[in-house]
Amino acid sequence: MKDLGTLVKELTNYQVEQQWLEFKHNSCEPTMIGERISAIANSAAMLERSCGYMVWGIDDVTHEVLGTTFKPEIQKVKGQELKSWLHNNLSDNAEFEFSETIVDGCRSVILTIYASKHHPVAFQNCEYIRDGSYTKKLMDRPQMASKLWLVLNSQNTEMMAASEDCSPEDVRRLLAYDSLLMMLNLPEPTNEQSLMDLLVDNDVIMKQDNGLYSITFLGALLFAKDLSKFNRIGRKALRIIKYNGASKSDIARQEQDVRGYAIGLEDNIRTLMLMLPSSEVIVTGKAEMKEQYSVVAIREILTNAMIHQDLGTSGMNLAIEVFSNRVEISNPGSMLIDKERLIDAAPRSRNEKIATIMRRMKLCEELGSGWDKIVESCEKETFPVPTVYSDDNGTRVVLTAPITYADMSSDERLWNCYMHACYCFSKGGFLTNSSLRDRFGLEKNNSNTVQMSNLIRDAKSKGMIKVVDENTSTRMFRYIPFWA
Structure with a gap:
């Protein structure tokens, strides 16, 4: 340096x-x-x-x-x-x-x-x-x-220099290049120059006119041994904060992983899951612990936050906040698509090179399929679908703890109804009274059937879903998202 x-x-x-x-x-x-x-x-x-x-x-x-x-x-x-x-x-x-x-x-x-x-x-x-x-x-x-x-x-922010004038020795000292080789299943280079060329080819570093190297934002964010060594992006390190209760007034535990996202992802997911509550259930006569949050959903949301964050914003960092009744994952930068089109929309990525290399390492899903998996995993366990909030200050995804249909707010019921319609449509199916009842884990009886009919009516009146064929009997109505 x-x-x-x-x-x-x-x-x-x-x-x-x-x-x-x-x-x-x-x-x-x-x-x-x-x-x-x-x-x-x-x-x-x-x-x-x-x-x-x-x-x-x-x-x-x-x-x-x-x-x-x-x-x-x-x-x-x-x-x-x-x-x-x-x-x-x-x-x-x-x-x-x-x-x-x-x-x-x-x-x-x-x-x-x-x-x-x-x-x-x-x-x-x-x-x-x-x-x-x-x-x-x-x-x-x-x-x-x-x-x-x-x-x-x-x-192209991903390719901007996080650190300049680095010698090959500096590059090896600052980056966990061995993790990159393993995660991309690449052979060990035979000499130092071969290693530098490989890192250049993967956009991790760039060669300068003076013969030295710049470590790119991409390289540092994914493979840094210690992000605090990079002054420009040190605040991009992931923070995990656990609170006592449902507010931010009492912090129980706080951790920051200074490693690059790629090399710290699995450890951070494990750390987070250990912070979350679980409950004991009886499965085929045996007591088993059941997570109260979808691991699949958490993984997809976290990798989305890493990939789609606005690297040009310096006032906000990537964070996971754990409360007694919810988990919030936030990142700088507003969403690039409307939240109503999270499922089945044309994919857009703010940081295309980061998205590409994370897919190559199998750390995230193919373009456009992440939210399909999130909704599928939540419906399978009858968990609430995460709610998304986005504005010029950033994006926040909220996963709530398991809650009964009776305890859900009107907005929560409508959001889960709408996302169920989107998910059914993406699979070539339709929302029906019966499918919605199953989605919420409700038994088949007249009371629950009426509740679902009322919810469907509210979603339709708000323009969230529409009937496929108005000419069939009301009992046979099938529904799809408003945009379908």
């Missing part, structure tokens, strides 16, 4: 400041720093660089190393730590980090500012850009704005 002192020396070799590079001696006014983060992040993206820099302790004219008194770790803005204040005033796609080093016996502070992703970085709701060595509002530079948006719209 590149030495910070060497980095500063290289940067001072530029004769003038660049659109992605600015020098300061001691000037550290917070608003100025915020505007520069926005401007340099956007300029770096426009120039298709992975990052830009502000360096303190350098004369901005002569580039002489002077040293600095600026200490970002102790500077406060109205009682708030500088870094926290900057995050609160910058858009959620802003990524930056402070570090320091000694150059020629003088202390220097380096602010690494990563290129904006998906949309321009804004400070206090205003977007900036560097025009030469000047910081300007992006709205005042329409040609630059047009070029920036052209680059942002073509970005």
Whole structure:
């Protein structure tokens, strides 16, 4: 990995400041720093660089190393730590980090500012850009704005650099490449260069012009030995939190797996299942423990969250939260399809390369079949189908503990009725009063038949399902989803 002192020396070799590079001696006014983060992040993206820099302790004219008194770790803005204040005033796609080093016996502070992703970085709701060595509002530079948006719209976040200037030794130290070989059933490379070539071919690393390597987001997220070693994506590590009760007021246990998703998936599912309640049932005369949540559903939802998360959002991480009455799995990024079309919709993936390699490792299902399996597994055990909530802040899937039909809310009954109709249709069948009664595990009697008829009527009146053939008798009605 590149030495910070060497980095500063290289940067001072530029004769003038660049659109992605600015020098300061001691000037550290917070608003100025915020505007520069926005401007340099956007300029770096426009120039298709992975990052830009502000360096303190350098004369901005002569580039002489002077040293600095600026200490970002102790500077406060109205009682708030500088870094926290900057995050609160910058858009959620802003990524930056402070570090320091000694150059020629003088202390220097380096602010690494990563290129904006998906949309321009804004400070206090205003977007900036560097025009030469000047910081300007992006709205005042329409040609630059047009070029920036052209680059942002073509970005592939999976292939962005999580770590740059890595030697083969660094790659082996940071990545569990042996797990990759085993999970993809690949032969052991005969030498170091063969290993590097194999990792390049699988999009885990990229070769740089200087002969060193960049570890991609894909490579780090799936195969990192320790995600905290990657500053840009360290917060993407999976967190599992167990609460005492149904609220977040009392945390019983909290774990974070810093390993890449691919190598930690099975262990994390086992850890989660051990946190969940189970009950004793009698099967063919023997007492057996029965899980109260579908393992199949949990696995599919978790891998979906890993694959479809928005890698450009820095304010939210992948998390599993366990409550006394439910499990919530959340990830950054809104859903790419309507939740009403989870079954049988044309598949879309936010991170296609990650999805492809996880399918190759058999860690997830073929495109479009995940929710079919989720609903099938829940119906088989008469578990409630998970509920999906999605907005600009992220996606949250909620699995509720087993509950009787009588204790379900109206919305829960309607959602399970609708998903049953979707599942039946995907298998070439239809929702009927009888099939819906079986789905809820209800006995065949007049009372339950009436309840199902009322539920079907409500779902139909809300436009969730429709009758296949209105000309048959009411008792013979069959139903399909509204979109079929």
